[in-house]
Amino acid sequence: MLSSTSHFLNRLFKIEQKGSSVSTELLAGLTTFVAMAYIIFVNPSILEASGIPREAAVAATLWSAALCSIAMGLFSNLPIGVAPGMGINAFFAFYVCGTMGLSWQTALGAVFVSGVVFLILTITKLRILIIKAVPDSIKAAVVVGIGMFLAIIGFSSAGIVVKSDATMVTLGHIGDGKVFLSIIGMILISILLAYRVKGALIYGILAITVLGMIFGLTPAPKSVGDVFSFDIPSFADTFMQMDVMGAINYGLVTVIFTFTVVELFDNLCTLIGVTKDAGLMDKEGNVEGMEKALLTDSVGTMASAVLGTCTVTSYVESTTGIKEGGRTGLTAVVVGLFFFLAFVFAPLAGLIPAFATAPAIIIVGSMMMRNVKDINFSDITESIPAFLTIAMMPLSYSIGNGFGFGFISYCLIKTFTGHVKEISPVMWLISIMFVVSFYMHGV
Helix, strand or coil, X not given: XXXXXXXXXXXXXXXXHHCCCHHHHHHHHXXXXXXXXXXXXXXXXXXXXXXXXXXXXXXXXXXXXXXXXHHHHHHHCCXXXXXXXXXXXXXXXXXXXXXXXXXXXXXXXXXXXXXXXXHHHHHCCHHHHHHHHCCHHHHHHHHHXXXXXXXXXXXXXXXXXXXXXXXXXXXXXXXXXXXXXXXXXXXXXXXXXXXXXXXXXXXXXXXXXXXXXXXXXXXXXXXXXXXXXXXXCCCCCCCCCCCHHHHHHHCCHHHHHHHHHHHHHHHHHHHHHHHHHCXXXXXXXXXXXXXXXXXXXXXXXXXXXXXXXXXXXXXXXHHHHHHCCCCCHHHHHHHHHHHHHHHHHHHHHCCCXXXXXXXXXXXXXXXXXXXXXXXXXXXXXXXXXXXXXXXXXXXXXXXXXXXXXXXXXXXXXXXXXXXXXXXXXXXXXXXXXXXXXXXXXXX
C-alpha cells in the first residue's frame, strides 16, 4: 500500500524526475511549515487591529494558507508555501482601516478587486510585462521599504518606540516588563536564526509568551481547551463580507493599485528567487509552472478576500524546505495539510500577546532589508528614487506614499538628467496615477 502510494505521488509530482524522493518532499514540507507557522499568530494579531474578530481572522488565515498552498502544489508543482502576506496585512490593517478609517469589509472589497486585476493581468500576460517595466532598484526599494514599515509597527507594538510631542517619536520605557521581554524576544530569535534553527520565529514568539505568563504580564491558559480544541474556528463573521461595491464607489483607486503593485512585486520576486535557489530555473530565466503559479496566486487573492483575510502570497520561507531537498509540489501540499492540522491549536493564538509577536514582525522587517544590496547607490538617478521609496513608507506611515514618491522622482530625475529613454511607458503611467492621487488627497 505504501509502495503504491509512493508510486502514485512520484508520477503525480514527477518527484524522481526532479531529483527528489517522497520522504524528502515530506520532510521539506514540514520544514517549510515550521518556518511559516508564525503567520498563524502574527496575521490574526495584525488583522484584529482592523476590527476583524480574532477567531475569524485565525480561521481565515489557516483556511487560506492551507487551500492556497495545496493548490500551488497540485496546480503548478512548485515547492512553495502560500499564506497571507506580511507587509500587505500591515497596509490593510494599519493604513487602509487605521489611517484612512475604512471598514475592514471595504478593505476586503479592495483586496477582491485587486485579485480580479491580478487574474486579468495574468491571463493577458500583462503581469509579467509590468514587472519587467519597473526598474530593479525600485523593485528592491519596495521590499526594503515594506520591511521598514513592518519594523516601525513592531517597535510600536512592543512599546520600544512611542509617540513624543517634542520629537514625534522617542524611546519607550525599557524597564517595563513587556518592553523588556520584546527586546529579549528579538535577541532570542536573532540567535536562533544565526544558528539556522528551523522555526526560529515561532519558537521566539512562544518563548516570550510563556515568559509573559510566568511573570504575570499576560493571562495563562486555565484549561486544556485554552490551548487546543477540536472545535474548528469559524470564519462566519468574515465569509463573503467583502464590500466590493463600497470599495469601487469610494474610489479606492490608490488602495487597489497599492494592493495590486505590492503583490505583483512581492510574489513574483519571491517565485523567481525561490525557484532559482531550487535549481528550477533554466538559463533563459524560465520556470516550468510559473504561469500556473501566478494564476494560483490570482485566484488565491480573491479567495482570501472571500474568507476574510488580506492578500495571499508566496513565502520566501519556502527556501527552508528547499534546503531540505524539496523540489516538487508535494512539498507545498504537505505545507497546506499541516496548516489544516494547526486548526486544533487555534485557541493558542488568542493567548499570544502583542509584545510576543512584535519581535517577529521586527525581525521579518530586518530580513527584508537584505534587498538593499540590489540598489545601485553609486548612481544618483537610481539611488535617490529608491531612498525616497524606502524612507516615505515608514515616515508617512503609508506604503502607497512610498511607491508614489519613488516612481515620480524616478521619472523626473531620469528626464532632467538626460536618461528619459530609461523610463518605460508603464512607469510614466504609474507616476501620473500617483500625481493625480496626491493632488486629490491634498484638495
